[in-house]
Amino acid sequence: MTRVLVAMSGGVDSSVAAALLLEQGYEVIGAWMRMHDVADFASPHKKACCSLDAAEDARRVAGQLGIPFTILNMEREYADRVLDPFLAEYQAGRTPSPCVDCNTYVKFGALLARAVRTLGCDAIATGHYARIEALEDLPAPGGRRYRLLRGRDASKDQTYFLYALRQEQLARTLFPLGGFTKAEVRALATERGLATAGKAESQELCFVPGGDYRVVLEERAGWHETPGPLLDADGTLLGEHRGIAAYTVGQRQGLGVALGERRYVARLDPAANLVQLGRRDDLLRGSFGVAAMSFIAGGPPNDGVFEATVQIRHGAAAVPCMVRPPDASRAGAAEGLAGATDGWTVTTDTPVWAPAPGQAAVFYSGDEVIGGGRIEAGARIELG
Amino acid sequence: MTAYLDHAATTPLRPEALEAMLPLLTTDFGNPSSAHAPGRSARAALDDARARFAAAIGAQPREVVFTSSGTEATNLAIKGAGWAAKSRGHRILCTAVEHHATLNTVRYLEKFGFEVVELPVDRYGRLDPEHLTAALHDRTTVVSIILANNEVGTIQPIAELIRSIREHRGVLVHLDAIQAAPYLPIDVQELDADLISFSAHKFEGPKGTGALWIRHGTALLPQTQGGAQERYRRSGTENVAGAVGMAVAYELNRRERLEVTKRLRRLRDRLKETVVGLPGVELTGHPRDRLPGHLSVIVRDAEGESIALALDLEGIACSTGSACTTGSREVSHVLSAMGYPEEEARGALRLSVGRTTSDDEVEEARAVIPGVIERIRTALGALAVDPLGEGLRA
Numbered sequence: 001m002t003r004v005l006v007a008m009s010g011g012v013d014s015s016v017a018a019a020l021l022l023e024q025g026y027e028v029i030g031a032w033m034r035m036h037d038v039a040d041f042a043s044p045h046k047k048a049c050c051s052l053d054a055a056e057d058a059r060r061v062a063g064q065l066g067i068p069f070t071i072l073n074m075e076r077e078y079a080d081r082v083l084d085p086f087l088a089e090y091q092a093g094r095t096p097s098p099c100v101d102c103n104t105y106v107k108f109g110a111l112l113a114r115a116v117r118t119l120g121c122d123a124i125a126t127g128h129y130a131r132i133e134a135l136e137d138l139p140a141p142g143g144r145r146y147r148l149l150r151g152r153d154a155s156k157d158q159t160y161f162l163y164a165l166r167q168e169q170l171a172r173t174l175f176p177l178g179g180f181t182k183a184e185v186r187a188l189a190t191e192r193g194l195a196t197a198g199k200a201e202s203q204e205l206c207f208v209p210g211g212d213y214r215v216v217l218e219e220r221a222g223w224h225e226t227p228g229p230l231l232d233a234d235g236t237l238l239g240e241h242r243g244i245a246a247y248t249v250g251q252r253q254g255l256g257v258a259l260g261e262r263r264y265v266a267r268l269d270p271a272a273n274l275v276q277l278g279r280r281d282d283l284l285r286g287s288f289g290v291a292a293m294s295f296i297a298g299g300p301p302n303d304g305v306f307e308a309t310v311q312i313r314h315g316a317a318a319v320p321c322m323v324r325p326p327d328a329s330r331a332g333a334a335e336g337l338a339g340a341t342d343g344w345t346v347t348t349d350t351p352v353w354a355p356a357p358g359q360a361a362v363f364y365s366g367d368e369v370i371g372g373g374r375i376e377a378g379a380r381i382e383l384g
Numbered sequence: 385m386t387a388y389l390d391h392a393a394t395t396p397l398r399p400e401a402l403e404a405m406l407p408l409l410t411t412d413f414g415n416p417s418s419a420h421a422p423g424r425s426a427r428a429a430l431d432d433a434r435a436r437f438a439a440a441i442g443a444q445p446r447e448v449v450f451t452s453s454g455t456e457a458t459n460l461a462i463k464g465a466g467w468a469a470k471s472r473g474h475r476i477l478c479t480a481v482e483h484h485a486t487l488n489t490v491r492y493l494e495k496f497g498f499e500v501v502e503l504p505v506d507r508y509g510r511l512d513p514e515h516l517t518a519a520l521h522d523r524t525t526v527v528s529i530i531l532a533n534n535e536v537g538t539i540q541p542i543a544e545l546i547r548s549i550r551e552h553r554g555v556l557v558h559l560d561a562i563q564a565a566p567y568l569p570i571d572v573q574e575l576d577a578d579l580i581s582f583s584a585h586k587f588e589g590p591k592g593t594g595a596l597w598i599r600h601g602t603a604l605l606p607q608t609q610g611g612a613q614e615r616y617r618r619s620g621t622e623n624v625a626g627a628v629g630m631a632v633a634y635e636l637n638r639r640e641r642l643e644v645t646k647r648l649r650r651l652r653d654r655l656k657e658t659v660v661g662l663p664g665v666e667l668t669g670h671p672r673d674r675l676p677g678h679l680s681v682i683v684r685d686a687e688g689e690s691i692a693l694a695l696d697l698e699g700i701a702c703s704t705g706s707a708c709t710t711g712s713r714e715v716s717h718v719l720s721a722m723g724y725p726e727e728e729a730r731g732a733l734r735l736s737v738g739r740t741t742s743d744d745e746v747e748e749a750r751a752v753i754p755g756v757i758e759r760i761r762t763a764l765g766a767l768a769v770d771p772l773g774e775g776l777r778a
Contacts, residue, residue, distance in 0.1 A: 029697070034711035055711070070693050071711030077771060105772050113773025117763035118690045119697065168776055 003027040004174060005115035005124045007107055008062065008069075010054030013127025013177055015061040015196045016185045020176040021125055022065055029119060030062035030069040033111060035078035035102075036207045060195045072114060074106055081105035083207060087221040090213070090245040093268035094358030097161075097374065098205060099314075104164040112172055123172045127185075129156040131178030132170050146170035148296050148369040153181035160314045163362040163372035164294045214246050228273035230257065233266065233282050241275040244268045250283060250354035264354065284351035288375055290323075290361045291343035295371035300325065308363040308370055310346055312355045318364050320349040343376050386699035387745035389655075391677060391738030392534055392563060393703055398588040400636060401629040405590065408625035416622050417611065430624050433631035440634045441580070441597060442571040449596045449614045450627045454562040454583030455485040457596035458528075460618065461558040461579040462489045464604035465526045466498060472554060473523035475499045479511045479540075480721035482530050485581075486560055487717070490528070499523070502721075508670040509538040509722050513548045520549065526556050532564035535705035535718040535734065536669030537678030539564065546576050556602065562586055562594075566637055566738075567645055567675050578602050582634075584626065588739065589633035593626030637739075644739045648677035651737045651746050655679050658750040659735070662757060668719065668732065677738055680705055682724065683731040686761050691733055694756045700749050705734040 006018040008030045022028045032055045055071060062069035082101045089096035107126060115121035129151030146167055150157040165173070177185055189197035204211050217223035226243040238257050241247065246254075251265040255277065266278030293300075300306065304325030309318035324345045346361060355361065355375045362372035408429055414422030416430045431445070438445040451457045466476055476490050480502040490500045503515050511529065520527075527549050532539045542559070549555050558579040561570060566587035572580060579602065584593040598604055598617065610619025637644075656679050660667050664684035683691060688704035695702055706716045715729035737746065766775075 032711070037712075068693075068697060073711045073713050075713060081772075109772035109774070113767055113771065113776060116773065116776060117766055118694065118760055120694075120759075169773075172776070 001025070001027045002123065003029065003119070003121045005029045005031050005111070005119060005121045007111060007124060007126045008032055008058035009127070010057035010061075010196065010199075011127065011202065012189050012194070012196045012199050013129075013185060014058070015127070015194045016180075016188050016192075017125055017127040017174075017176045018061065018067065019065055019188070019192050019194065021174065022067060024176075028065070028067045029115075029121065030058060030065075030067050031111070031115075032058040032069075032071050033074045033078075033106070034071055035074050035106065036083065037075070057196050057199065064192075064194060072111065074110055077106050077110040078102070081109070083220065086213075087217060087223075089358045090217060091221065091223065091270075092358075093244045093270040095248045095356035096358050097360045098207075099161045100164060100360050103161050108165055108169045108173060112169065116172065123174050125174035125176060127177055128158045128162065128175050129153055129177055129180075129182070130159045130162055130175045132173060132175055146296075149178070150364070150367040150369070151175075151178050151180075153184075155315075156182045158314075159364075159369045160311055160360065160362050163296070163360065163369050165296065166294070167296070167298055170296070217245055226273060228275065230255075231274065231276045232259070232263070233276070233278040235276075238277065244270055244273060244275055247275055249356035266354075268357075280353075283354040285348075285353075285355050286351045287345065287347045288352075288355045288361070289343045290346055290373040291376045293344050293371060293373035296369050297371075301365075301370060304344075306363075306370070308365055310348065310352070311362045311364065312352055312375065313359060319352050321363075322347045323363060344373060385744065385748050387701065387741075387748045389700060389702045389735045389737060389741070389745065389749055391741065392537075392586075392675075392734060392736035394585045394591065395566075395588045395738050396740055397585075397590055397629065398633050398636065401589055401633040404632045405625040405629040408628055416624060417613065426624050430622055430627055433624075433627040436631040436635055437595060437627075438597075440570075440631070440638050441582075442573050443597050444600060446615065447572075447598055447600050449598060449617045450622060450630070451594040451596055451618060452592055452623065454560075454581050454586070454594040457581035457583070457594040458483070458485040458558070458560055458562075459489050460596050460604070460607050461581055461598075462486065462526060462528055463493065463607050464617075465556045465558065465579060465602070466493055467605040468603040469525035469554070469556065470498075473525040475501070475521065475524040476526045476528070477501050477503060477516070477519055477524060478528040479503050479505055479530060481505050481509045481533055481535075481538075481718045482528065483534055483560055483562070485562075486528050486530065505721050507723055508673075509533050509536050509718060510670065510673075511540055511545060513541065513544045516545055517548045517551070520552050520555065522552075524552065524555050526558060528558040528560065530560040530563070532561075532568065532675050533669065533718060534563040535716055535732070536680045536722070537563075537674040537736075538669040539568065539673045539675065541673075542575065550576070563675065565634075567641070567648070567677065569641075572597055572599070579604075582630075584630035584633060587633050587637045589630040590626050593623055593630045595627075595630065640739070645676040648737055648739070648741075651741060651743070652677050652679050652735075654746055655735055655737070655749060659733075659753055662754055664761075665757070668722070668724070675736075677736050677741070679735045681733050682719070682728050683733055683757055683761075684728065686731045686757065686764055688730065688732040690760045690764065691757060694760055695752065698752050698756060700752055702736075702749075703734045705732045 004026045008014045082098050086096040086098045112124050115124045131149040133147040135145050150159050208216050227240040230238045230241040232238050247265045261279055263277040266282050267276040306323050310321045311318040357375050359375050360372050361375050363370040412425050414426035416427040434448050435445045438448045476498050494500045501519050505511050557577040559577045561580050562583040565582050578599045580597040582595045585591040606617050608619045613619050666682050668680045715726050719729040
């Protein structure tokens, strides 16, 4: 029998994932990960997925299913790989992607390693809406054996956060919900009388229970307001900003200015401690750089120059694009190709709005994830 | 085959206790405070249970207050005695290796102006009478001591300790006998304490029932206000069935004690032979002055939590010694107080046998444990080098 550890968050998705695997004949162990001390406060923030309440919900469902359940402490790994980089990115004027790091390094990294090594598990499973397809029958160029595909429920697809998984991680991962819609999952939970069947969705970051990451910056990184110039698109001084870590590219609210036309954060310059705003159209980009690329297959298709669709934030539409590797990009830079950086270059068929440095850019071919990376600063381009 | 080796956490309910309890949960459901026939019948059962439990500990029935748990008994003892004596003093002493029922109670009282001293213990978890004497002074009103430790099984040199306390007048002694009661002789006259806490489920009685022995004449401020049950000391409709189950279980426990503890010692020693014989495994707690069925160890270069979980998956139920349900990384305060550094304390593992433990269960554990410890050590070694599993091959 295959032994699987299910990462149970205390939400309906991972509850159903565990139930389905059990019904499919797997030997299932439930685990709730303690990733930070937000769990210590039996919290007023009921929706935070990592509060003590969530652990109790996960325990309750495991009890209903009659599976072993444990709480695993992943605080160290989470701090090193998710929380600290998250804080550092904001302070560097970038927009972090903590959920990507959490998947890459904590869930499908540290947790998977623990499950395999200490609990004798063959695989881990989560309630992600994504599909893994094994290509056992095909020849395996470059060792590629697994494809990562979008979940059937397009509105819930979570592959955007999973692009950095490697073949050996996919080989030991199960996504039992990949073929279901959210509505179906809820119905499955209700049919089975799972305690979490009616539980509300948690959308916010699990370590930011109040929804304001600045509080976390203050508490954990000793961040304090460092005012500097707030400029309009044309360089006019509009006033003071609170410190660049308090802003994200594309942000509209909380800017403290009232102008005729709506303004958005267009640029964050940590060196000059400067925040520049722009009109909506000022944030449109036809090209941007991407660094820290990784590919599901282990390497890029077609020697690195390939057509794909690109998604620059969770839930956004994927836009057709052309991707060029660093060498070609450099060559492009020599030719004056806009947006060239030391990283990869992405040129979109139609402009995308506000690619935020630090956020993930994920490439697809249809429903299949090719890979992705982090959007680079310096991706400034005027519309052609 | 499965093995339940966590009798220090709880024990199964004795069939005899269950049998005695059933009528009180069904036909004889009366409220002992009611004046009518069903009420009188329930009252009679409660009185009888109280008399029997009191007799088993050498006490008078009116000195026994039934509670909902050992924790409640401990709370009532410490808070009740502490508040009642507040005009005389505010200093409360306990050992650093108390159960959380005691530690968190005295720490709570600290917020109300009580002065709390948690006394240091030696490598085995024992309190040195000289430390105790040095900490006692005029304002000391309550001393609370855990008779036998739940995590490491160490039995305190209680006679000596109480003698040193008795050199001071007006100091009340509370004994947490919850873990000790099933295995040690408990005679309230001989122990010479003022308050003693018990918990039924540690000796095959029902969960949800405890008792506090209060020496007649001891001033105690009730902590629950209500209908004046238990002679005003603990209001609330009595758990008649629980009290009856507790009394029956403890009577039987006392009758069988010598024979059972002898067997437990033998079973425990067999486990010990196997487990402590493994490389890098060290006994914690006192090697001789310890509970008969209790084996606690530290496994070096391992996490007790991982071992306990792996054993659970193999059908062997045991514990790390301290129940933590939130996954926090805090290590046992008991082992810390005994001088174990954090890294070593993380390797804590507790195996505890009880009257219903079979020889087969012990043999099963002996067959499985060495392999599991070895496997977890290897796994944790690999994780230390490669925490994110980057070396795992597809």
